[in-house]
Structures are given as structure tokens and as C-alpha cells.
Amino acid sequence: MKKLLIPFCLLALLLCGMSGAAMAAYPDKPLSMVVTYPPGGATDFQARIVTTMSSDEKFFGQPIVVINKPGAGGRVGWNWFAEKAANDGYWLSTYNAPHFIAQSLVFKDSKFTVDSFEPIATWGADPAVLIVPKDSPFKTLKDLIDFAKANPGKVTVNGAGLYVGHHIAMLQLAKAAGIKLTYVPEQGGTPAMQSVMGGKVMAGFNNLADAYRNRETVNILAIADLQRHPFIEDVPTFMEQGVEVDNSSVNYRGIFLPKGTDAAVIAKCEKAFLDMFNDKKVKELMVQSGSPMHVLDRKQTAELFTKVKKNLEELLKDIKE
Amino acid sequence: MDFITYFFACFTPLKIALMIGGAVGGILLGAAPGLSPTMAVALLVPFTFHMDPAEGLILLGAVYTAAVAGGSITAILINIPGAPANIATMFDGHPMARKGKAEKALYLSFLSSGVGGLFGVAVLILFTPPIARMAMEFGPAELFWLAIFGVTVIAGLSSGTVVKGLYAGSFGLLLSCIGENPVYGVERFVFSDMLTGGISIIPALIGLFAIPQIFTLVETIGQALEKQSFKAQKGVLREALGEIIRHPRQWIMGSVVGSFIGAIPGAGGQVAGLIAYDQSKKMSRTPELYGTGTPEGVISVESSNNATVGPALIPLLTMGIPGSPTAAVLLGGLLIHGLFPGPELFTKHADVAYTFIASMVVAQFAMAIFGIMISRYSHIVMNIPNIFMVAAVTILCVYGSYSVQNSMDDVIIMFCLGLCMYLSSRNSFSPAPVVLGLILGPLAEDNFSRGKIIAQTGDGLASYFLTGGVNMVVIALCAISIGWSIYSEWKMSRNNEARRAQATAATAASLSEA
Numbered sequence: 001m002k003k004l005l006i007p008f009c010l011l012a013l014l015l016c017g018m019s020g021a022a023m024a025a026y027p028d029k030p031l032s033m034v035v036t037y038p039p040g041g042a043t044d045f046q047a048r049i050v051t052t053m054s055s056d057e058k059f060f061g062q063p064i065v066v067i068n069k070p071g072a073g074g075r076v077g078w079n080w081f082a083e084k085a086a087n088d089g090y091w092l093s094t095y096n097a098p099h100f101i102a103q104s105l106v107f108k109d110s111k112f113t114v115d116s117f118e119p120i121a122t123w124g125a126d127p128a129v130l131i132v133p134k135d136s137p138f139k140t141l142k143d144l145i146d147f148a149k150a151n152p153g154k155v156t157v158n159g160a161g162l163y164v165g166h167h168i169a170m171l172q173l174a175k176a177a178g179i180k181l182t183y184v185p186e187q188g189g190t191p192a193m194q195s196v197m198g199g200k201v202m203a204g205f206n207n208l209a210d211a212y213r214n215r216e217t218v219n220i221l222a223i224a225d226l227q228r229h230p231f232i233e234d235v236p237t238f239m240e241q242g243v244e245v246d247n248s249s250v251n252y253r254g255i256f257l258p259k260g261t262d263a264a265v266i267a268k269c270e271k272a273f274l275d276m277f278n279d280k281k282v283k284e285l286m287v288q289s290g291s292p293m294h295v296l297d298r299k300q301t302a303e304l305f306t307k308v309k310k311n312l313e314e315l316l317k318d319i320k321e
Numbered sequence: 322m323d324f325i326t327y328f329f330a331c332f333t334p335l336k337i338a339l340m341i342g343g344a345v346g347g348i349l350l351g352a353a354p355g356l357s358p359t360m361a362v363a364l365l366v367p368f369t370f371h372m373d374p375a376e377g378l379i380l381l382g383a384v385y386t387a388a389v390a391g392g393s394i395t396a397i398l399i400n401i402p403g404a405p406a407n408i409a410t411m412f413d414g415h416p417m418a419r420k421g422k423a424e425k426a427l428y429l430s431f432l433s434s435g436v437g438g439l440f441g442v443a444v445l446i447l448f449t450p451p452i453a454r455m456a457m458e459f460g461p462a463e464l465f466w467l468a469i470f471g472v473t474v475i476a477g478l479s480s481g482t483v484v485k486g487l488y489a490g491s492f493g494l495l496l497s498c499i500g501e502n503p504v505y506g507v508e509r510f511v512f513s514d515m516l517t518g519g520i521s522i523i524p525a526l527i528g529l530f531a532i533p534q535i536f537t538l539v540e541t542i543g544q545a546l547e548k549q550s551f552k553a554q555k556g557v558l559r560e561a562l563g564e565i566i567r568h569p570r571q572w573i574m575g576s577v578v579g580s581f582i583g584a585i586p587g588a589g590g591q592v593a594g595l596i597a598y599d600q601s602k603k604m605s606r607t608p609e610l611y612g613t614g615t616p617e618g619v620i621s622v623e624s625s626n627n628a629t630v631g632p633a634l635i636p637l638l639t640m641g642i643p644g645s646p647t648a649a650v651l652l653g654g655l656l657i658h659g660l661f662p663g664p665e666l667f668t669k670h671a672d673v674a675y676t677f678i679a680s681m682v683v684a685q686f687a688m689a690i691f692g693i694m695i696s697r698y699s700h701i702v703m704n705i706p707n708i709f710m711v712a713a714v715t716i717l718c719v720y721g722s723y724s725v726q727n728s729m730d731d732v733i734i735m736f737c738l739g740l741c742m743y744l745s746s747r748n749s750f751s752p753a754p755v756v757l758g759l760i761l762g763p764l765a766e767d768n769f770s771r772g773k774i775i776a777q778t779g780d781g782l783a784s785y786f787l788t789g790g791v792n793m794v795v796i797a798l799c800a801i802s803i804g805w806s807i808y809s810e811w812k813m814s815r816n817n818e819a820r821r822a823q824a825t826a827a828t829a830a831s832l833s834e835a
Contacts, residue, residue, distance in 0.1 A: 044653075109508060194640075213662070
């Protein structure tokens with residue numbers, strides 16, 4: 001009898017597990033969310049804020065565990081997510097547009113395209129702004145363009161890395177103004193900000209939120225978006241100053257799932273995330289930390305991807321040659 | 322002095338409980354290989370969302386401080402650094418443990434961590450404006466030279482076998498080239514998808530140090546029965562305190578090096594630990610004892626890596642530029658409460674800012690005291706039979722490598738590097754220069770590339786890299802470091818020759834007498 005006890009227990013456990021999986025509604029266990037940047041970055045930080053309420057019964061009723069898979073500008077994580085993540089709805093990933101779209105176009109080791117993912121929702125939009133050191137001779141955007149026209153390639157502009165929003169904004173500026181700029185890719189937005197503050201480069205594109213916090217030490221010349229931003233009402237857009245730079249470089253942050261996820265799961269995720277993003281507590285934390293929010297649903301996010309992809313194909317065509 | 326007014330604000334029961342909890346938790350988190358201080362703080366940031374700002378920061382600060390020190394536990398006991406900052410702790414800490422002095426090594430480690438940590442916080446309190454200005458001076462050219470200064474340490478780490486050390490260092494530099502170059506976006510040596518993101522430091526660290534260790538344990542498993550047993554000894558704490566008092570040069574050197582390097586964004590604790598170890602070896606009266614288990618080595622490294630904590634907060638608090646990856650995570654803890662770093666932090670939110678800094682002082686004591694209490698049980702680890710030790714360490718290796726990026730690829734990379742290291746260690750190559758190359762490679766290369774891009778828009782490479790006050794100072798340090806290595810190598814070989822000559826003379830004399 002005793003001999004049979006252990007197998008019997010195991011069988012009982014197995015049955016419990018099976019019936020649980022079959023009957024309980026999604027989600028019945030914690031969800032994992034891949035963040036393709038290291039802890040401490042803006043994406044990681046905001047992802048942790050917007051998912052902090054997840055275990056509330058109103059939303060998922062289960063916690064979301066952040067899993068950092070950084071490397072190669074986000075490609076390590078997205079490659080993994082596109083190729084290896086299970087599409088059972090328990091694996092989510094953050095996306096950063098235009099980063100992942102630009103990388104899918106430029107790098108041949110990208111294992112994903114825009115169509116490899118199911119967009120769910122967007123929580124934030126961080127426009128790129130053009131900054132110069134406080135004591136820079138460039139007081140306006142015009143000063144910088146005039147100098148660059150007289151000295152082609154002599155103006156150094158930095159940003160958070162290659163083919164991120166900042167790089168796109170710089171390419172757009174160079175193209176629209178007909179000037180030649182020298183791009184210096186840094187290892188993230190913070191070192192880029194530091195180089196501008198220390199006067200190591202002449203100018204830089206950086207996140208609006210970070211530039212806004214550092215207005216003591218840097219001047220903001222223009223914002224690469226369609227309209228001005230409430231954080232910095234006095235800073236004009238590029239368009240207002242006659243330079244055709246649109247919102248293609250705005251860093252949108254949100255959630256996507258792997259292709260082939262069940263439609264019911266997608267619908268559940270979309271609703272839960274939109275409710276979380278619009279939750280009072282989450283909004284309060286985002287505003288307090290100076291993280292610009294911009295909530296888009298699944299349809300709007302999909303439209304955004306299509307639009308950014310089209311713009312980037314146009315822009316990057318000239319560079320790739 | 323605002324600081325003193327707020328100093329006593331951190332003595333409420335809840336805040337003291339948070340500091341003690343943070344210190345104990347931080348030590349344990351830091352001791353788990355793969356769970357770096359950055360990870361430990363990142364895990365805790367969401368918990369502080371719902372806390373009062375000062376309390377949340379006190380918890381994070383205590384965990385940060387303690388996690389940096391906690392990494393030395395595994396470094397000393399089982400020769401696996403808990404975090405990259407503890408690499409150099411192993412060089413002397415583990416030999417001490419093998420001689421049965423694990424408890425003393427741990428006491429030394431926590432005491433000197435406390436001393437270094439206090440020094441760092443003192444720098445934060447007293448010298449914030451000049452240090453902030455100095456940190457801003459570091460651009461691509463300066464960081465490049467700093468990395469080169471680190472490379473000169475390779476020679477010092479491998480005295481006796483300088484050529485093999487240089488080979489190992491070059492191998493490490495080569496390994497660091499794997500993956501995408503962040504400046505030009507070019508991929509190098511990516512013949513497998515596993516390598517797209519390059520080789521991360523922690524899996525490499527675990528593979529290079531721990532795997533050869535496991536194989537060695539397996540080789541000697543037959544002798545497991547004869548393993549000597551260590552007992553808890555009395556009076557070790559007094560002995561350790563005595564060592565600290567007797568070696569002020571080591572902890573002063575360590576603290577100063579740590580404070581400077583900690584404040585420079587982009588360098589960090591691992592570079593500080595290695596440079597401090599090398600410098601203290603050069604300054605020591607008995608450099609030949611380094612690597613064999615001398616207390617001086619442990620003191621210099623542990624004081625330096627904890628001294629980076631305070632100054633790393635200087636650029637963070639004054640300009641919002643974190644001085645270390647962990648400080649970057651801490652930034653999140655500030656922002657979530659609407660505390661924007663900058664000069665206003667100290668005027669508008671003086672209560673929070675100064676209470677936080679004051680709590681860092683108290684946290685050093687909490688960390689040292691609880692670290693010492695935990696160390697008392699170290700002999701239990703040392704008495705574990707090898708056969709169990711092998712299993713436990715292997716599990717820690719896999720877990721630690723996996724947890725960095727939640728990736729099985731890292732585990733495979735860890736085992737491959739470990740196997741290579743085991744084979745080459747039989748030919749007396751050592752892993753330290755490899756890791757050093759891996760850490761410094763990107764720092765040197767990326768900053769050189771960035772500097773080159775900037776220089777080409779201006780006056781050219783030579784004037785960009787070879788002029789400027791900070792550049793000259795760091796270049797001079799490089800020259801001194803190399804010169805000193807050559808000199809001490811020459812002196813050592815001359816001493817050896819003299820000794821040999823004496824010995825031959827003595828034998829000859831005794832022969833002729835006979």
C-alpha cells in the first residue's frame with residue numbers, strides 16, 4: 001500500500017494541475033514582461049510603474065514580472081521575443097517605436113519585422129528635443145543651422161544610440177535643413193545628456209523628460225513633435241521654425257504580444273492594460289516622476305506602427321545606399 | 322549646517338528598522354552570484370512607490386551599500402565574486418579562507434567596507450561641488466585614458482608571469498569585441514545567435530573563476546575525507562581590527578581611489594577595486610605576499626568598492642547624471658516621488674535629501690555590524706565536504722549566469738569560458754586579466770571611437786586625446802604605472818639573482834669547508 005502512495009499523490013497533483021489549466025480563466029498565473037533595456041532606464045522604470053497595479057482584481061488579478069533582456073539596442077530581447085516566446089498570453093514585451101522598426105529595417109540580424117508582433121496598447125510618448133549646453137553660442141535653432149551650413153560636418157550631435165528616436169530626429173533635421181551633421185552615438189540617454197552638459201559635443205537630441213529636468217544646465221532649442229508639449233510650453237516645434245521634422249522620432253512606449261496569440265487573450269490584455277494606464281494611481285505616479293503619458297489603444301498603436309514604418313523606409317533609403 | 326539638523330531625523334524606529342532590514346537584505350542579495358547591487362536595488366524600487374520618499378530612499382540606500390559589501394562573502398568563501406566589484410577581493414580573500422582564516426577575511430572585508438563607505442559618504446557631504454565639476458570633465462578622451470590606466474594594471478596583477486598575463490588580458494580584450502559595436506553598429510564575431518548581445522560580464526566572471534574551481538574540487542574529491550575542519554575561533558575580531566589599524570595606507574589608498582572613480586560616470590566599482598588592489602600592491606612593503614592571502618589585499622579592495630557608493634551619488638544628486646548603474650536605478654526611486662535631482666533638491670526637498678545622506682552614514686555601521694554577525698557562521702561553509710560543495714557551487718553558477726538576463730545562452734557561454742579557463746589554468750594562465758580585458762575593452766574602444774568622431778570635426782586626433790589637464794594627469798598615471806611595474810619586476814629578478822648567487826656561494830663555501 002505504502003508503495004502506491006507516492007505515485008498516487010503525484011497523479012493527484014497532476015490532475016489538479018490539468019484541471020486548473022483547463023478551467024480557470026486567463027490569466028491564472030503571473031505574467032512575464034520582457035523589457036529590452038537594462039534596469040534603471042526610462043523604459044524599465046516606466047514599465048514597472050504602469051504594471052504596478054496588475055495584481056488588482058480589476059485588471060489582471062495576477063502580478064506582471066519584469067524580465068530585463070538587454071543588448072544590441074534592444075535587438076537581443078526582441079529577437080528572443082519574436083522567435084522563442086510562447087504565444088499563450090503569459091509572455092508580454094515592451095516595445096519602443098521607432099527603435100524596433102528602424103532596427104528591423106537596418107540590421108540584417110533582426111529576426112523580426114513590424115508584423116512579428118501583435119500591438120496591444122501604448123502608454124507613453126517621449127518626444128526628442130534638441131539641446132545645447134547652457135553656454136553654447138547657439139541660442140536658437142537658426143544659429144545652429146547657419147553654423148552647420150558654413151561648416152559642413154563640424155557640428156557634433158549626440159543621442160542615446162544608433163537608430164533610436166534621437167538618431168532618427170538628427171537624420172530628419174539634417175535632411176530637412178539641408179545640412180551635414182556628425183552623429184555621436186552614446187551608450188544611452190544619460191551619458192548623452194552628460195556629454196552635452198560637459199560641452200563634449202556641440203548639441204544633442206535627448207528625451208524631453210530628461211531635458212526638462214535638466215533645464216538648469218542645458219538649453220532646449222526645439223521639440224521634434226507636431227505640437228508643443230505642456231512640460232515646456234515656451235519651446236517651439238521644428239515645424240514652427242520652418243524645418244520639416246515631424247513626429248516620426250517620438251519615442252513611443254507600449255506593450256506587444258507575439259504573433260499568433262489567441263484573439264480572446266489579446267482582447268483581455270488590451271482592456272486590462274488600457275484600464276491600468278488610465279488608473280488614477282498610475283497616472284499620478286507617472287506625472288510625479290515627469291514621465292510623459294500618451295495612451296493609445298490597439299488599433300491606434302497598429303496605425304502608428306504602419307505610419308512610422310513608412311516614414312522610416314523613406315528616410316533610411318538615402319542612408320543605406 | 323543643514324546636514325546635522327537632519328542627521329537626527331533618521332533615528333525614528335521605522336527608519337532604523339528599514340536601515341537594518343535593508344542592510345541585512347542587501348548583504349544576502351549581494352552575496353548571491355549574479356544578483357548585482359544594481360539588480361537588488363531595481364527589484365526594490367517598485368516597493369518604494371508606496372512609501373514615504375525619505376523612507377523609500379533610506380531603504381534603497383541601505384540595500385545599495387550592503388549589496389556592494391555582501392558580494393565579498395561568496396568571493397572569499399567559494400571564490401565566486403558576488404558582483405564584478407568583488408573580483409579583486411578573491412585574490413587574497415579566498416587564499417585566506419583556504420588557510421582557515423575565512424572568518425578573519427570576512428571581518429576584514431566588512432570592516433574595511435564600513436571604513437571605505439564612511440569615507441565615500443564624507444566625500445559626498447563635504448566635497449560635492451568640486452567633485453561634481455571634476456566628473457563633468459570626463460568625456461570620451463578622458464575615459465579612454467582611464468581605461469588604458471586600468472589596462473596597465475594587468476601587468477601588476479600577473480607579476481612573475483607578465484607575458485602570460487598580457488596574453489590573457491589581450492584575450493579578454495578580444496572577447497569584449499564580440500557582439501555589436503555600439504558606435505558603428507557593426508557586428509563582430511557573431512557566428513551564433515547567442516553572441517548577438519556580446520559576452521556579459523557576470524556570466525564570464527562566474528565561468529572564468531568558478532568553473533575551474535569546481536573542476537579542481539572534483540579532482541581532489543578523493544581526498545575529501547582528510548579535509549581539515551575549521552572551528553569558530555575566539556579573538557578574531559580584535560585581530561581583524563588590529564590589521565585595519567596596522568594598515569592605514571591600504572584603506573586610505575582604497576578609499577581615495579574608490580571615491581574618485583565612483584564619481585566618474587561610466588567607470589564603476591569593478592574598475593575601482595582592481596585599480597586599488599594594484600596601487601596598494603605597488604605601495605606595499607611586501608608586494609610578494611599579494612595573491613597568497615594577505616589581509617592588505619582584502620582591505621584595499623573592499624574599502625575602495627564601498628567608497629564608490631557615496632561619490633556615485635554626487636553627479637546623480639546634483640545633476641541627475643548617475644555615477645554608476647546602481648545610481649541610475651536609484652534615480653527611479655527619486656523620480657517616483659517627484660524629487661528631481663539638481664541644485665533644487667537640496668533647497669526645496671532638503672529634508673528628504675539630507676535625511677537620505679545621513680541615513681547612508683548610519684547604514685555603513687548597520688552593514689558592518691550585521692556583516693560581522695553573519696560572518697561568524699562562515700566556518701560552516703568551509704566545513705562542507707567537497708562533494709556537496711561541487712553540487713552547490715554548480716547550481717549557484719547556473720542560477721547566477723541565468724538570472725542576469727534570464728537567458729540560457731548566458732549559461733552556455735559561462736560553461737564554455739569556464740572549460741577554456743580550466744584548460745589554460747593548467748598552464749598557469751590566470752583568469753583575472755581576462756576579466757579585466759573584458760571590462761575595460763568596451764570602455765576603451767567605445768570612448769576612443771566616440772572621441773575619434775568628435776576629433777575629426779575639430780583639430781584632429783592628436784590634440785583631442787593629448788591635450789587638456791585631466792588627460793595629462795591620467796596619461797602621467799599610466800606612465801608611472803607602467804614604469805613602476807618594470808622597475809619592480811627588475812628589482813624582483815635582481816633580488817632573485819642575488820639570492821641565487823648567495824646560495825651558490827654558500828654551497829661552494831660549505832663544499833670547500835668539507
